[in-house]
Amino acid sequence: MKLNKSQIQDQNTKSLNSIEEHFNFTANILDKKGIDVNAVIKKLQNLKVAIPSWALGAGGTRFGRFSFFGEPTNLEQKIEDIGVLNALTHTAGAVSLHIPWDIPEDYNGIKALANSLNITFDAVNSNTFQDQKNAKHSYKFGSLSNNSKDIRQQAIQHNIDVINIGEKLGSKSLTVWLADGSSFPGQNNFQTALINTENSLKEIYSNLPKNWTMLIEYKPFEPNFYSTVIQDWGTSFMLANACGDKAYSLVDLGHHLPNCNIEQIVSTLMYKGKLGGFHFNDSKYGDDDLTVGSIKPYTLFLIFNELVYGMKNNTQNPDLAWMIDASHNLKDPLEDLLQSLEAIQEAYAKALLINQTELKNAQLNNDIVKCQEILQDAYRTDVRSLVAKARINLDRAINPIETYRALKVRNELIKERGKNSIATGL
Ligand code: LRH
Ligand code: MN
Numbered sequence: 001m002k003l004n005k006s007q008i009q010d011q012n013t014k015s016l017n018s019i020e021e022h023f024n025f026t027a028n029i030l031d032k033k034g035i036d037v038n039a040v041i042k043k044l045q046n047l048k049v050a051i052p053s054w055a056l057g058a059g060g061t062r063f064g065r066f067s068f069f070g071e072p073t074n075l076e077q078k079i080e081d082i083g084v085l086n087a088l089t090h091t092a093g094a095v096s097l098h099i100p101w102d103i104p105e106d107y108n109g110i111k112a113l114a115n116s117l118n119i120t121f122d123a124v125n126s127n128t129f130q131d132q133k134n135a136k137h138s139y140k141f142g143s144l145s146n147n148s149k150d151i152r153q154q155a156i157q158h159n160i161d162v163i164n165i166g167e168k169l170g171s172k173s174l175t176v177w178l179a180d181g182s183s184f185p186g187q188n189n190f191q192t193a194l195i196n197t198e199n200s201l202k203e204i205y206s207n208l209p210k211n212w213t214m215l216i217e218y219k220p221f222e223p224n225f226y227s228t229v230i231q232d233w234g235t236s237f238m239l240a241n242a243c244g245d246k247a248y249s250l251v252d253l254g255h256h257l258p259n260c261n262i263e264q265i266v267s268t269l270m271y272k273g274k275l276g277g278f279h280f281n282d283s284k285y286g287d288d289d290l291t292v293g294s295i296k297p298y299t300l301f302l303i304f305n306e307l308v309y310g311m312k313n314n315t316q317n318p319d320l321a322w323m324i325d326a327s328h329n330l331k332d333p334l335e336d337l338l339q340s341l342e343a344i345q346e347a348y349a350k351a352l353l354i355n356q357t358e359l360k361n362a363q364l365n366n367d368i369v370k371c372q373e374i375l376q377d378a379y380r381t382d383v384r385s386l387v388a389k390a391r392i393n394l395d396r397a398i399n400p401i402e403t404y405r406a407l408k409v410r411n412e413l414i415k416e417r418g419k420n421s422i423a424t425g426l
Contacts, residue, residue, distance in 0.1 A: 001080060001412050002117075003087040005395045011403040012392065019398050023385035030353065030381075037386065040352045044345055044390040049280070050094035050122035050323040051082045051337060053102040057423020059289070059327030068332055070413030071423040075102050075110055078423070081334060083117035084409060088400040090391060091341045094122040096175070096323050099162045100132060101424040107168050122173070123215055123277070123321055124166035128155040129179035129223070142180040144200035145193040145229045152200050159204040167209060173276070173321060174208070175250055176201065177217035181224030181231070193229045198242050205243040215250035215276040215321060216240050220257050222287055233265045240274050248276025248318070252325055253303075254287040255279075263302040270310030270317045277321025280344055289327035291336050293343025300343065301379050304351035312356070332410055338400045342387065349383035 027037045056078045057071035072078040078095070085092035095114065104110040114121065128143030136154060139146070143155035163174055180197065182188040205214055218236040219228055230236055233249055240247040249269050256262055269275035282288070282295040293300050310317060322344070328336045355374060362370035388398045397403040404410075 001084060001409060001416060003084055003407065003409070005087075007407055008087065008397050008403055009395060011406050012398045015398050016392075019385055019388050019392070022382075023389045026382065026385050033353075033355075035353055035355075040349060040386060041390045041393070043352060044349055044387060045090065045394060047091055047322065047345065047348060048093045048120075049091050049341060049344055050096040050321065051085060051092050052096050052098070052279075052323065052325050052425075053078050054098045054425030055289075055324070055326050055328060055337070056081050056333050057328075057425055058333065059329045059425075061329065066329070067420070067422065068328070069419045069421075070410055070415075070417045071333075071421045073417065073421045073423060075104055076113060077417065078102065079110065079113050079117065079119060081413075082119055084404075085334060085337055085341070085400075086118060088338065088397040088403055089341050090394045090396045091345060092337070093118050094120045094323075096122045096125060097166075097169070097171075098125040098127060098425065099165055100127060103165060104169065111169060121166065121169040121171040122323060123175045124162050124169075124171045124173075125175045125177070126159045126162040128158055129177075139179075142178075142193065142229070144176075144178055144204075145180040145188075145197040147192065147196070152196060156200050156203050160207045163204075163207060163209065163212070166212075172211060173213040173215055174204070175215040175217055176204070177219065177250075177252075178230050179223050179228075181221075181226070181228035183225045185226060188227060190227065194235075197229050198239055201239055201243055201247070205247055208246055212246065213276060213318070214240075214243065214247045216243075216247060217250040217252055217255070217279070219252065219255040219287065233269065237269065237272065237274055240276075248274050250277050250279065250321070251275070252279035252281070252287075253292075253300075254281050254283040254289055254325075258285070262299065263306045266303055267306040267310060270306065270314040273314065273316035273318075275310070275317050275320065277323060279323055279325030280340065281324065281326040289325065291326065291331070291343070292324065292340035293347065294339070297343065297347065298379065300347040301350050302375075304347045305354055305375065308348075308351045308354065309356055334409065335401055335404060338404060342400070345387045345390070346383055349386050350378050350381060353378040353381055353383070 058068040131138050137151040146152050216236045218230045220231050236249040280292045282290045284295050359374045
């Protein structure tokens with residue numbers, strides 16, 4: 001299914017006047033505060049968030065999976081679905097593949113399709129947390145950290161194969177997330193597991209093409225429930241430093257213990273020039289992989305405040321990889337992703353309204369009340385018309401969800417793919 005500009009513009013006509021009115025009102029207020037609204041819109045238009053290839057079907061848990069009909073059954077259909085998201089938002093111009101769930105059969109065909117939909121290939125993800133059919137060794141007791149050299153070698157080779165697949169597609173980074181760990185005290189020798197992991201990552205790193213980066217994703221628990229080898233940002237940071245300049249930490253918002261100050265982790269990694277990117281999602285308890293901004297939107301705003309500060313002051317930190325990593329157990333996966341993209345754009349827009357100089361002065365004067373007033377004035381600003389304006393100027397949808405529904409996209413997908421199509425992934 002492909003959406004074209006005129007279909008979207010037709011739907012936009014319904015709310016064009018009210019959004020223009022809302023925009024002029026908001027832009028006028030911001031202009032009086034000395035905020036360059038056009039600069040904010042430009043930054044919103046330049047934000048490109050990679051869509052996870054493993055989250056275009058209905059996700060599930062060990063307790064069950066409820067299909068969503070019309071799911072994509074191959075990479076071509078997944079790229080088409082991302083094309084629909086990008087036609088509506090302009091923010092979804094990249095895909096992050098998970099190997100082997102999404103190994104392309106026809107590289108030229110898939111590149112041509114992606115190119116025709118203005119979609120680029122962001123980080124490729126390796127998978128040594130599941131055993132592949134006719135694999136020689138099992139990762140049951142770990143992969144890059146495994147006590148067995150042969151099993152570590154198999155996992156290292158898989159990561160090298162993933163790099164080769166990514167190279168053929170034009171990707172420039174490898175994401176490594178390890179389920180490796182233990183579920184019972186005494187099961188692992190922590191130091192041996194960490195040393196094995198460090199040496200394995202160094203071997204993968206030595207196979208990175210010149211202009212590639214390696215993103216090391218950390219997670220405190222699940223699927224292991226006593227220890228995880230790369231459990232927190234400190235371990236990821238240490239391993240990235242041990243590997244070299246092209247290795248960075250990847251922050252998955254759901255990979256933090258309750259009440260962890262994620263925005264402080266973001267600022268520390270940016271200060272050290274080791275923040276490689278994000279897996280955006282939201283959570284209430286564990287790695288819930290819920291819609292971005294659906295549970296803790298203020299935390300997302302505070303994270304973007306650190307990102308805006310860091311992108312200005314930490315030139316030692318590379319351009320970030322912006323990616324969503326969510327699992328859609330209840331909502332239409334495409335609507336869920338549209339809501340996540342909206343939440344990311346809104347948090348970024350609100351953070352761009354913060355007068356960082358004024359905030360810095362208030363901080364230096366220990367004027368805590370003033371600091372909070374500055375932050376919350378930005379957070380309480382309704383930026384929806386700015387985000388919509390950024391899309392209108394690019395012939396995208398004023399209201400992506402409404403347009404998606406008005407154009408009956410899901411019905412069309414069910415007509416094309418039937419009710420029993422199942423997508424690979426989580
Ligand atoms: C692990 C994780 C990782 C992916 C997987 C799909 O929880 O966040 O990024 O490999 O989800
Ligand atoms: Mn993730």
